[in-house]
Amino acid sequence: MKHNLRKNLQRLRDYDEDVYNDVMKSNPRSWCRAFYKIDGECCEDVENNTIESFNNSIGKAREKPVLPMLETIRRLAMTQISLRKTKASNHPSKFTPYVQKILDEEHEDADICTIWPGTSGKFEVETVWDSERVNMTDKTCTSCKWDITGIPCVHAYGVILKRNLDPDDYVSDWFLTTRWRGTYNEAMIPLRVAGHWSRGDISLVGIPLEPPQPGRKKNRKKQKRKKGLNESPSKKKKNKRKNLKRKTQESPKKTQPKRTMHCKKCGGAGHNSRPCAKRAKRGHGKACASQVDQDS
Structure with missing residues (x-):
């Protein structure tokens, strides 16, 4: 079977290199029967x-x-x-119906195969498509199917038919009818209605508590969040600052002397540049401080 795998992979590579690379990425050793782990469980099915x-x-x-x-x-x-x-x-045979079904499917191909006997129970078996080496003593075949399933493959069944052997002597004990019956010896016990069931010490299932909802917590006073250094102060703090400013302005003790404004154009004290601008528009030129005082 390993030879068949390599041959088919080479055929695939000759057909399309990209498809071959995609198949090799999936690691064929994990799904090819030739690389199954032979541990005596006699099961070839890997599905759900x-x-x-x-x-x-x-x-x-x-x-x-x-x-x-x-x-x-x-x-x-x-x-x-x-x-x-x-x-x-009610099954009368030594092995389960599954074994007989597999052997019936292999009978046609096994009947036309050609065998060449060797020593120590070894045979070379040739079929229409390939040839394999069968060891009837160890119950193995180079195709690995007999080793995995526990049921004689086409090559082994061909030797059994040509030598007039009993197929039941070469099937694994896992498929015995006695084991099949033993699987269902102990089953579930029929029960009465729930009113007759015995009650234990565990309390009945009640309504679960409401889980905490996301969002802000209700106990805001107890758990106040501290603001960082770069965050703006709250409204209460702003109001306190405004009140403090008003108090300081109203109290005579902390009043500051008023600044004397000066004009930017004429440099006079006690007025700004607006009166000088008005005088300039009337055509009188720059106004001095005394003229501004007279106009006002």
């Missing part, structure tokens, strides 16, 4: 079909409240286990 089937069966139960939903799921599981127990008890 069981979970999808379970989710499909509890579709109507999800619409119910929590307790009725769990009770519906419990009854469905209990009924399904009972049906599987009856089916396993």
Whole structure:
């Protein structure tokens, strides 16, 4: 199978280099059967079909409240286990129907293969598309399918048919009907209605407390926020400053002497530049301080 992987990858590379690079980015060792970990569990399926089937069966139960939903799921599981127990008890073969289904699918290709015997239970098996080495003593094949699944592959089944061997002697014990029946020996116990259930020391579930809402806290007086150095003072502080300024202006003790204004144009004291500007417009030129006083 490793050889088939390399051959198919080379064919893909010859067809399109970009597609080959995209496939190699996904690390083919993680999804190629040739690199599966062989640990004796005899399972080649890597998917979530069981979970999808379970989710499909509890579709109507999800619409119910929590307790009725769990009770519906419990009854469905209990009924399904009972049906599987009856089916396993009535199965007459040594191995499960799954094994017979796989062997029936491989029978046509295994019947036309060619085998060459070797020593120590080893055989070279040639099919229409490839040839592999089979070890009937160790129950292994270079295709790795027999090692992973625990069920004879096409090459091993071809040796079994050509040598008139019993296929049941080369199937893993994981597929025994006795183990299948033992899986459903202990199932869920039927229960009475909720009124007959025993009560424990745990208190009943009540209404949960209202969670704290986001926003400003109500206890503003107790927890006042301190402003930073660069922040503007509050309105109360501004009003206090204004009141202090008024008090200082009204009190005679702290009054400051008035400034004597001077004109920028004539340099006279006691007036500004506006009267001088008016005199200049009338054609009298610059006005001195005495003239401004007379006009006023």
